[in-house]
Amino acid sequence: MTEGRLAQNLLYFGRALRTAGMAVGPGVMLDAAEAMRIAGLGSREDLYWTLHAVFVSRREDHAVFDQAFDLFWRRRSAGDKLMALLSPVAVPVAPQPAKPGARRVEEAFFAGGKTSQPEAPPEVEVDARLTASDADVLRTRDFAQMSAAELEQARRRIAALKMPDDQVATRRLAPDPRGRRVDMRAALRASLATGGAFMPLRTRAPTRRPPPVVALLDISGSMSDYARPVLHFLHALGARRRVHTFLFGTRLTNVSRALRHRDVDAALAGVAELVPDWSGGTRIAPSLRAFNKDWSRRVLAQNPVVLLVTDGLERDPDDTLAREMDRLHRSCRRLVWLNPLLRYA
Template sequence: MTGRLADNVALFGRALRAAGLPVGPGAVVDAVGAVEAAGIARREDLYWTLHSVFVTRHEQSAVFDAAFRLFWRRRGFLEKLLSEMSPIAPAERAREKPKPGESRVLEAMRPQRKEAPEEVVEHEVSARLTTSDRDVLKERDFAQMSAAEIARAKRLIQALVLPDDSRPTRRMTTDPRGRHVDLRASLRRSLRGGGAAIELAHRSRTVRPPPIVALVDISGSVAEYSRLFLHFLHALAERRRRVQSFVFATRLTNVTRELAHRDPDDALARAATRVRDWEGGTRIASALHDFNQTWSRRVLGQGAVVLLFTDGLEREVESDLAFEADRLHRSCRRLVWLNPLLRFGAFEARAAGIRALLPHVDEFRPIHSLASMEDLVRALGPGQGKDAKPARFLRAAS
């Protein structure tokens, strides 16, 4: 295939690479050959042909979709795109937020301004974020971040540290200053000396942080937020915290072993390979039932804290949703519901799934930005129990 179509496919691949997708020259050649073999009778044929070549992971679909809609428009789309990004755009258009994935695509298609050499060198030397930039980034919605902002957010997530919330467990460990007498160890010591004298051995309860169990919704409605939350879980596991991670859309999948890999991007790629229902529908009741039936007794010991990450928009609200949520609540020490919909100030608990879950959680928190993630870290610290319900939970439940 030659001509303008081949050139446009090459330019489209270059735009995807600038937007963060790993598109190389080989992929562009394959895409040109695939379009030539499949034909372009319909727009949908071109979409799925290029999608099959350029998209290699589930999380890349949103960026590809936004790039395709912006690139393959009718004649004059580039001039219209430049006019929308100009400083004299209408005020009402400037207030509109881009859809998920469009921010980094717009950034990739924006023409780069040539700067003086001394300015470029100065920008490369100053690699750290200033205080004002960091504050703005912390308040930025995850779905509206560009590719560079997402990379910075991942670095800041890796720097988050949970406070020391260690607490005594049922397990005992040897402790010379312990309050409990270790009878077996004391008898073994007496046998070494012939049994003439008994030297008492002591022990105390083991002190360690409680395990964290995360149930993460990866359906299409919250995919932009769940990916960065999985980075947060990877950072917790990397600091030797006991973290059990499960993802669900239409089925429940344990990705704890995949997130244990050192590199966060590699860990998420392994998790995405194993999960088959990424960005699918939502079946919260079925996922909670599978967890309570199969995994609850295995991972909810020693005062585990459960983080339920979902928007609560159940595809088919079933009567057993409240029952499974109540069973989960009774099995753990603390159940925290993280909902990206709380980013809206006028949020109301009207959906049937949300109303079914609310009575059975201890806390109801937003999870849409770095600032909300930092609030979650502080809330998981010591002194936060089942009675510590934030004011926002009370307003949403009323």
């Protein structure tokens, strides 16, 4: 890559990063050009860290930048090209899972290109809706990565979302001129400015913040089609309030820590590694009993809103489900049951 085309290639690289979802503006591009001028054209590693220091301002942008840099700033030598032409066809290996942000980077660079790969044969799937099974099927799930357009659309919709009871009072106090509790410490500190001759009134009031959300998501065979959009919603909602997420099919799994990753693709990849019973059977009552016994005191202490996303198809004929649902309802601020099968009614 010659120095004459360096500015043009840097501009194209910055546009690709912006298309992939990174915050890259004209000021950042000018800083990148100035940084490359000062650092000089050294090794590839020096170029990587020089551009990384300029473009990456958020933790979730590291994976996208790494994928884009490896794809754009690579150069094959003549020896590598000759070896590729003379080498025999390699034995195909199993495809590796895509790294977080790979789809956004691919669309940013090859949005206008056409792929010549043959179309895969249609996969026959069995629709398990309106059916229930208690079979313990161990199966992992590989979520499709979000494109840049889908990620931006999800952010806009979550930003415009207004949930009921959005602000509730807490026990923590904060300075408030309209508060009803006198803050003597603040009043004494303010009186030092006048030498104690005058003491202004300082008051405090309880702070208000959104209530936490506890989500219980059914991932059995009848609910597998709805798992990905609901997880995207919960991941975006976690940026605005505290969210605890539990998945259950034949067992209960806490995936709250995995969903706290800022990059949505990395978060869903972590969720897929934790949950072994995707698209398996349905055991709603035992899962709710495990939640009420092991997790209710930990995550329901702040009186949250509980979202129960399930179709309600249960195989157990006893009254365990009704009893556990009643206990859960009495332990939270509000219990919201989201049943996607109601659209068939």
